[in-house]
Structures are given as C-alpha cells and as structure tokens.
Amino acid sequence: MIALPASARVVIIGGGISGCSVAYHLARLGWRDIVLLERQKLTSGTTWHAAGLVGQLRASLNMTRLAKYSADLYARLGDVTGLATGFRACGSISVALSNERRVELLRQAGLARAFGVEVAELSLAEIKAMYPHLNTEGVTMGVHLPADGQADPGNIALALAKGARAKGALIAEGVKVASVTQAAGRVTGVTWVQGEAQGHIAADLVVNAAGMWGRDLAAASSVALPLHACEHFYIVTEPIAGLERLPVLRVPDECAYYKEDAGKILLGAFEPKAKPWGMQGIPESFCFDQLPEDFDHFEPILAAAVNRMPMLASAGIHTFFNGPESFTPDDRYYLGEAPELGGYWVAAGYNSIGIVSSGGAGMALAAWMDSGEPPFDLWDVDIRRAQPFQKNRRYLRERVSETLGLLYADHFPCRQPATARGIRRSPVHEHLKAAGAVFGETAGWERANWFAAAGEVPEYRYSWGRQNWFENSAAEHRALRQGVGLIDMSSFGKIRVEGPGALAFLERVAAAQIDVDNGRIVYCQMLNARGGIESDLTITRLSETAFLLVVPAATLQRDLAWLRRNLGGDLATITDVTAAEAVLCLMGPRAREVLAACSPADLSNTAHGFGTAREIEVGMGLARAHRISYVGELGWELYVSTDQAAHVFEALTEAGTAAGLRLCGLHAMNSCRMEKAYRSFGHDITDEDHVLEAGLGFAVATDKGGFIGREAVLRKREAGLTRHLVQFLLSDPEPMLYHNEPILRDGRIVGVLASGAYGHSLGGSVGLGYVPCTHAGESGAEMLAARYEIEVAGQRIAARASLAPLYDPKSERPRA
Numbered sequence: 061m062i063a064l065p066a067s068a069r070v071v072i073i074g075g076g077i078s079g080c081s082v083a084y085h086l087a088r089l090g091w092r093d094i095v096l097l098e099r100q101k102l103t104s105g106t107t108w109h110a111a112g113l114v115g116q117l118r119a120s121l122n123m124t125r126l127a128k129y130s131a132d133l134y135a136r137l138g139d140v141t142g143l144a145t146g147f148r149a150c151g152s153i154s155v156a157l158s159n160e161r162r163v164e165l166l167r168q169a170g171l172a173r174a175f176g177v178e179v180a181e182l183s184l185a186e187i188k189a190m191y192p193h194l195n196t197e198g199v200t201m202g203v204h205l206p207a208d209g210q211a212d213p214g215n216i217a218l219a220l221a222k223g224a225r226a227k228g229a230l231i232a233e234g235v236k237v238a239s240v241t242q243a244a245g246r247v248t249g250v251t252w253v254q255g256e257a258q259g260h261i262a263a264d265l266v267v268n269a270a271g272m273w274g275r276d277l278a279a280a281s282s283v284a285l286p287l288h289a290c291e292h293f294y295i296v297t298e299p300i301a302g303l304e305r306l307p308v309l310r311v312p313d314e315c316a317y318y319k320e321d322a323g324k325i326l327l328g329a330f331e332p333k334a335k336p337w338g339m340q341g342i343p344e345s346f347c348f349d350q351l352p353e354d355f356d357h358f359e360p361i362l363a364a365a366v367n368r369m370p371m372l373a374s375a376g377i378h379t380f381f382n383g384p385e386s387f388t389p390d391d392r393y394y395l396g397e398a399p400e401l402g403g404y405w406v407a408a409g410y411n412s413i414g415i416v417s418s419g420g421a422g423m424a425l426a427a428w429m430d431s432g433e434p435p436f437d438l439w440d441v442d443i444r445r446a447q448p449f450q451k452n453r454r455y456l457r458e459r460v461s462e463t464l465g466l467l468y469a470d471h472f473p474c475r476q477p478a479t480a481r482g483i484r485r486s487p488v489h490e491h492l493k494a495a496g497a498v499f500g501e502t503a504g505w506e507r508a509n510w511f512a513a514a515g516e517v518p519e520y521r522y523s524w525g526r527q528n529w530f531e532n533s534a535a536e537h538r539a540l541r542q543g544v545g546l547i548d549m550s551s552f553g554k555i556r557v558e559g560p561g562a563l564a565f566l567e568r569v570a571a572a573q574i575d576v577d578n579g580r581i582v583y584c585q586m587l588n589a590r591g592g593i594e595s596d597l598t599i600t601r602l603s604e605t606a607f608l609l610v611v612p613a614a615t616l617q618r619d620l621a622w623l624r625r626n627l628g629g630d631l632a633t634i635t636d637v638t639a640a641e642a643v644l645c646l647m648g649p650r651a652r653e654v655l656a657a658c659s660p661a662d663l664s665n666t667a668h669g670f671g672t673a674r675e676i677e678v679g680m681g682l683a684r685a686h687r688i689s690y691v692g693e694l695g696w697e698l699y700v701s702t703d704q705a706a707h708v709f710e711a712l713t714e715a716g717t718a719a720g721l722r723l724c725g726l727h728a729m730n731s732c733r734m735e736k737a738y739r740s741f742g743h744d745i746t747d748e749d750h751v752l753e754a755g756l757g758f759a760v761a762t763d764k765g766g767f768i769g770r771e772a773v774l775r776k777r778e779a780g781l782t783r784h785l786v787q788f789l790l791s792d793p794e795p796m797l798y799h800n801e802p803i804l805r806d807g808r809i810v811g812v813l814a815s816g817a818y819g820h821s822l823g824g825s826v827g828l829g830y831v832p833c834t835h836a837g838e839s840g841a842e843m844l845a846a847r848y849e850i851e852v853a854g855q856r857i858a859a860r861a862s863l864a865p866l867y868d869p870k871s872e873r874p875r876a
C-alpha cells in the first residue's frame with residue numbers, strides 16, 4: 061500500500077507516456093504536490109507495445125514543433141534521468157506509388173523546409189541506395205527526413221516518471237481513480253481505490269491522461285472526450301541474417317510502415333477499414349494485454365509487403381501483435397481544459413502517434429496549466445473543438461473505423477470523412493440535397509460545399525490539382541459576384557448574451573465598441589491578455605440588454621467556454637441558441653432585387669444600411685435580416701426561426717428565378733472571402749496572432765475604455781509590428797493553393813500560407829500568410845517592395861503581395 065496524501069495541487073490520472081510527460085513537465089516547472097495515479101502498472105495500457113516511431117513532420121507548424129520537441133527530449137532524456145530511452149536518429153523514408161502521392165510528398169517536403177525540419181527529395185536510385193531491400197517497382201519518388209528516429213516507448217515513459225519523481229512528484233501504481241469530484245462547476249478532487257482501501261484526494265486540478273479509458277471517465281463528469289479504441293496491428297519477423305541498420309520506411313499507398321530493430325523487421329499496418337474495440341468498455345483487468353490475432357484482417361497488408369520487400373517472403377513471423385489504441389473523429393488528440401468543468405484538463409486520444417506526440421504535448425499542457433494560456437496556438441488539438449454529441453459511442457465506433465486508415469490515406473484538400481455522417485443537419489438540408497448539393501462536414505454539421513449540375517454525379521473526386529467541382533464552384537462564385545447566390549449557413553454558432561450586465565460584460569471581452577444603437581452589427585474580436593485573437597465574431601445588439609453573437613460552427617464550444625470563463629460577476633446569461641435559427645445568406649449585386657420580390661420591406665440603403673439588422677417579412681414568414689457579407693458583395697444574412705426556414709428558403713428561391721438565383725456552396729464562399737482577404741479563425745487568426753499584426757486594428761476601439769487585451773494592443777502600437785498578414789495572388793493561373801505552401805521573400809523561405817483558395821474573379825490562386833518584418837517596425841510599403849514567390853510542390857511561382865484586399869480594396873460593393 062502506498063500512502064496517499066489528503067490533498068494535492070494536481071492529480072494526473074494514468075501512467076502511460078502521456079500522464080508521465082505531463083507529470084515530468086509540471087515538476088520541471090517547479091510545481092509541488094503533483095500526484096500521478098495509475099490503476100495498474102506504468103505503461104501497462106497502450107504505451108508498452110507501441111512500435112516507437114518518432115516522425116517529426118506533422119500537418120501544421122505547431123504540431124511539428126511539438127513532435128520536434130519530443131524527438132529532442134527523448135534524445136537527451138537518458139542523460140537527464142539515467143534511464144535510456146533507446147532513441148536512435150535512424151531517419152525515415154516515405155515513398156510514393158502514385159503521382160498524387162508524389163505531389164503530396166513534394167508539398168510535405170516544402171512544409172518541412174519551412175518548419176526547419178531537415179528533408180531531402182530522393183530519386184529511385186537514392187532510395188535503393190538507402191534501402192536496398194525495397195522493390196522500387198511503381199515507386200515515383202521518396203523523401204528522407206534524417207532526424208526522424210525510433211525509440212523504446214516504455215522506457216521513455218519510465219524515464220519521464222523517474223524525472224518527475226526526482227523533482228518531487230508522487231507516482232503511485234495500483235491505484236485507480238474511481239471518480240472526479242466536483243462542486244459549483246469546478247473539480248474538487250478524486251476518489252481512489254487501492255485494493256480494499258479507498259479514499260479522496262482534494263485537488264483543484266485533475267488531468268485525464270487515461271488513454272482509451274479516458275472517454276468513460278470523462279463522461280462520468282459530464283465531460284465530452286470523444287475517443288474510441290481500435291485494434292492496431294503489427295508483425296515482427298524472426299531475425300534476418302545480415303540485416304543492416306535501416307531507416308524507418310513508410311509506404312502509405314500500401315498502408316504499411318517498416319522498422320528495423322535488432323536484426324528483425326517490424327511491419328505495421330494502417331488498413332483502410334479498422335476494427336473498433338472495447339464496445340462494452342475496457343476490461344477492468346487490462347494490464348500489458350494483447351488482443352487476439354486476426355490474420356485474415358492483416359493478410360492484404362502482408363501480401364503487398366512481401367512484394368514490396370521480397371526478403372519478407374522467407375522471413376519467419378516471430379510475433380503477431382494486436383493492441384488497442386485510442387482514435388478520435390478527426391485524427392487529432394485532445395489537450396486543454398474541458399469547457400464543461402473548471403480544472404478538468406485532458407491529454408488523451410493520440411491516434412497512434414502518442415509516443416512522438418507526448419513529449420511535446422506534456423510540455424505544452426504543463427505550460428498552459430501553469431500560465432493559464434497555451435504557449436502557442438494549439439487549436440489543432442484543443443479539447444474545445446470537441447462537440448458534445450461526439451461522445452456518442454455508436455458515432456465514435458463508426459468514425460474510428462475510418463480514421464485509423466486515414467492516417468496513411470492521401471491527405472487530399474477538402475477530403476471529407478465517409479463514415480458517421482448526417483448527425484447535424486440544417487432545416488433546408490433536403491432542399492439542398494435535391495438541388496445536387498455535395499456536403500462537407502464541420503463540427504458534425506452537414507454543409508453544402510458545392511452543387512452538382514443535373515446529370516452530374518454529386519460526389520467529390522479528389523486530387524491535388526483542380527478537383528471535379530472546380531467549374532461548378534466557379535459558376536457559383538460568379539453568381540455571387542455578378543448576379544445573386546444563396547448560401548445556407550445555418551451551422552453558424554449563435555449565442556445570446558442577455559441581462560442587465562450584458563453590455564458591460566461584452567464591452568470587457570470584445571475589443572470593439574459594443575455600446576451601439578439597437579439593431580447595429582459589430583464585427584469584432586475577443587482578445588487574450590497578449591492581444592492574441594481568441595474569437596472572431598459579429599455581435600448584433602438586439603435590444604438594450606440582449607445581444608446575438610455569431611461565431612463559426614467550429615469554434616462555438618471554444619467561444620462559449622471563453623465567455624463563461626470571463627463572465628465574472630457581470631449579471632448576464634449566456635445561451636447557445638445555434639439550433640433555434642437557420643441562416644440563409646442572400647448575396648450578390650442582385651440580392652436586393654430578389655429580396656424585394658418576396659418581401660415588402662424597404663431595403664434601400666437609407667432604410668436598411670450596411671451593418672444593421674432588423675426584422676422583415678419574407679414570403680409568409682419572418683426573418684431578421686442582417687445587412688452584412690462574408691463574400692464582399694451586397695447581401696443579407698437572413699436569420700429565420702428553424703420552423704419557418706424551409707418556407708423562407710422556398711420563397712427566396714422562387715423569387716430568385718427571374719434574377720437567375722443560384723444555390724452556392726461553401727467552396728464558392730471561401731473563394732470570395734479569400735479574394736477579399738477576410739480572415740478565418742483557426743487559419744489566418746489564432747490566439748497566437750496579435751490583432752494588429754492580423755491587420756484587424758480597425759476593429760479595435762482602444763479609446764472605449766478597458767477590455768481584455770487593450771494593454772497588449774497599446775504596447776504593440778508603441779513597439780511596432782513584427783510581422784504582417786499579407787495577401788498573395790499567384791501570377792500563374794494554374795497552380796492551386798490550399799494552405800501550408802511556403803512563402804519566399806527575395807528567394808528565402810519566411811513562412812507558410814495560413815489559407816489558400818482559387819480566386820475566380822482575380823483569375824488565380826490566392827493565399828494569406830504572415831511575413832515577418834526584416835527589422836522592428838518595417839512598414840507595409842517596405843515589405844511589399846520585396847519579391848515574393850510561393851512554393852507549390854517544389855515549384856516556385858511568382859506572387860503579387862498586398863496588404864489591402866486585392867478585390868474591391870475600398871469595400872464599396874457590400875455597401876452598394
């Protein structure tokens with residue numbers, strides 16, 4: 061029996077690599093009274109059986125930064141703690157078997173260079189020289205990352221635990237957390253069971269690092285931690301005589317990776333249809349367990365592997381391994397404080413990259429817990445992106461059967477999940493579907509991304525070039541720019557803030573002036589104390605004491621959490637009313653004509669000016685018409701009670717026949733917003749991006765009095781900007797920009813694009829990305845005087861740079 065304290069500063073639940081890393085990093089920050097409780101033995105969940113690949117290149121700058129941190133940490137952890145991690149920088153090679161994969165690898169290599177990760181493109185001869193056992197038939201190219209490595213996962217976790225203990229953390233094995241206790245919306249501690257004994261540790265903070273047990277543990281506290289275990293397979297051969305040291309090899313087109321270890325080959329699989337596991341819960345007794353072999357399931361991977369690596373044909377199989385691992389609906393893990401419960405932190409759901417991720421994730425989470433702010437933008441993995449419904453087990457089971465394989469599938473732009481769809485639908489979903497809508501999914505919402513014409517198959521055909529919807533979306537774009545289009549944006553998050561203290565509260569959390577006339581719409585940001593952007597939204601004043609906040613679908617939970625966290629003593633209620641209203645956006649120069657044909661309202665500029673909202677009649681129903689635009693044209697966002705949405709939709713489409721009204725999707729909207737350089741949260745603006753450097757100073761009212769982030773804005777004004785968000789237009793109309801393409805200033809990589817799309821009116825791909833100043837306070841004019849290129853799959857393309865929007869720079873069109 062281990063004596064446990066009655067109280068602690070933090071209780072970490074789970075002694076896998078994730079929990080051990082959080083304990084290690086909190087201890088290194090000088091935290092005292094850290095307790096880590098592990099129900100069985102350290103590493104006995106998933107960690108002990110990982111293959112131990114440490115690949116550094118991830119999908120975004122900050123995820124790569126975390127993976128790189130892990131690799132550096134594991135390389136030196138043995139010296140720091142006296143326990144070797146087995147880390148070896150053996151390098152890794154990824155090979156392409158198709159032209160599309162070749163483009164993906166070339167794009168990834170560009171990204172690696174921009175992130176400072178050493179990388180080289182390999183010819184077939186070079187691949188063969190580095191990996192002589194590979195059958196290069198069908199291989200189109202490869203990339204080499206020399207600093208990638210492999211390590212012993214169990215030893216990394218044990219070394220982290222040892223390092224944490226050395227700094228005073230208490231790590232107790234054989235102690236299960238039975239529940240997390242709470243009062244008044246905050247964690248108060250945990251109850252534990254140790255053999256026959258049980259007790260309580262009072263703590264302000266807990267960290268759920270319970271791996272595949274984490275979902276049910278969180279659900280017991282009404283916290284959504286949407287993850288589900290899947291079976292995950294590899295085999296290890298018998299020793300192969302004379303096998304030399306080899307880099308890790310990935311052949312994603314055959315769903316396979318190969319690791320040489322002690323003269324054997326480990327062959328692992330990311331098969332397209334995975335097997336969810338643990339549907340009845342994870343067995344209580346699970347400890348260093350394996351799951352039953354399933355040779356039939358593994359066989360297709362092995363068959364391709366024997367062809368790819370002929371020496372495997374004669375190598376005996378020593379181990380067939382099947383172990384469970386947690387997967388999430390979007391293949392990204394979860395970090396941060398759960399929005400539902402103060403003091404409830406999570407670090408779980410690693411999608412088979414928990415070894416390479418946990419070093420950095422533990423560091424980032426510890427820094428976040430220590431300062432209250434993430435050390436840099438972690439939105440990719442922020443727990444606040446999880447939707448409450450996603451803890452539904454049937455949903456998870458269906459989705460994770462796909463997400464495991466997606467890790468090695470082509471990561472095509474706009475790729476949509478094929479499973480577990482249709483959970484959240486707009487009231488006009490069936491109308492859109494009947495009109496040929498092809499849907500994408502965001503936060504569980506089905507959203508029409510583009511419309512297939514009559515006779516066309518309404519489905520995506522993905523590629524890195526122009527996809528099959530390019531022309532359809534171009535026509536929708538033209539309707540929005542030259543005629544009139546209707547976009548269903550019912551997925552917008554909608555929050556009502558009401559009460560006698562609502563105005564004072566919003567004035568404090570929003571950077572713009574909120575004390576405006578009833579009916580005014582204010583575009584604004586909520587800032588953190590560093591001047592970084594926490595939220596990008598519009599606030600409409602509905603009355604003296606009631607406001608409607610409209611936010612992107614993907615950020616609703618985050619925005620609600622930020623508002624609730626900062627409410628303090630202000631007398632206001634915060635209510636999610638997303639499902640109460642549909643939003644139909646009627647946009648384009650002929651929008652007034654169409655609306656006038658189905659509404660008696662005076663729609664003139666005098667009666668209904670830009671930036672105002674008022675109730676109008678549409679057909680036989682009612683709508684609150686917001687005169688605002690995310691596409692940069694004359695238009696109204698019509699907020700309609702969900703019961704009347706179908707009627708209003710029908711009234712609009714009927715009234716629009718004469719003007720050639722076209723249903724438009726989100727791809728067309730995105731194309732228009734990129735031309736206008738309207739920012740998109742999570743891409744161009746994040747909590748790491750200062751509002752002034754994002755070019756949004758016009759929406760900040762420092763003279764209105766105190767608000768969160770005001771001092772940081774004043775400081776930045778004083779000190780000068782260190783970078784600018786710049787809009788780029790490629791000189792060549794062919795190449796496609798998506799995001800993450802390197803930006804070159806005078807021939808040198810200075811950053812990557814935060815977002816990209818084809819601008820059909822500008823006649824080329826448009827991107828937005830930050831360019832650092834060469835010296836403090838470098839002016840915009842100086843910056844624009846440089847020569848810019850954007851790298852697309854290894855090709856450098858000249859680009860025009862601008863700080864003012866390239867389309868309608870004076871924003872005259874929406875006010876027309």
Ligand SMILES: Cc1cc2nc3c(=O)[nH]c(=O)nc-3n(C[C@H](O)[C@H](O)[C@H](O)COP(=O)(O)OP(=O)(O)OC[C@H]3O[C@@H](n4cnc5c(N)ncnc54)[C@H](O)[C@@H]3O)c2cc1C
Nearest residue numbers: 074076078099105106107110111112113237271414415416
């Ligand atoms: C076959 C396979 C190969 C893999 N290969 C790689 C690889 O090459 N590279 C890579 O980066 N990743 C790899 N992974 C993924 C990696 O192993 C996991 O992502 C990682 O181990 C997850 O660590 P964790 O700490 O989140 O979970 P776990 O290791 O499962 O730890 C969670 C711990 O919490 C404990 N716990 C649960 N509930 C409670 C409770 N109520 N009270 C107390 N304790 C509790 C459990 O006992 C467990 O020990 C692989 C996974 C598999 C299955």
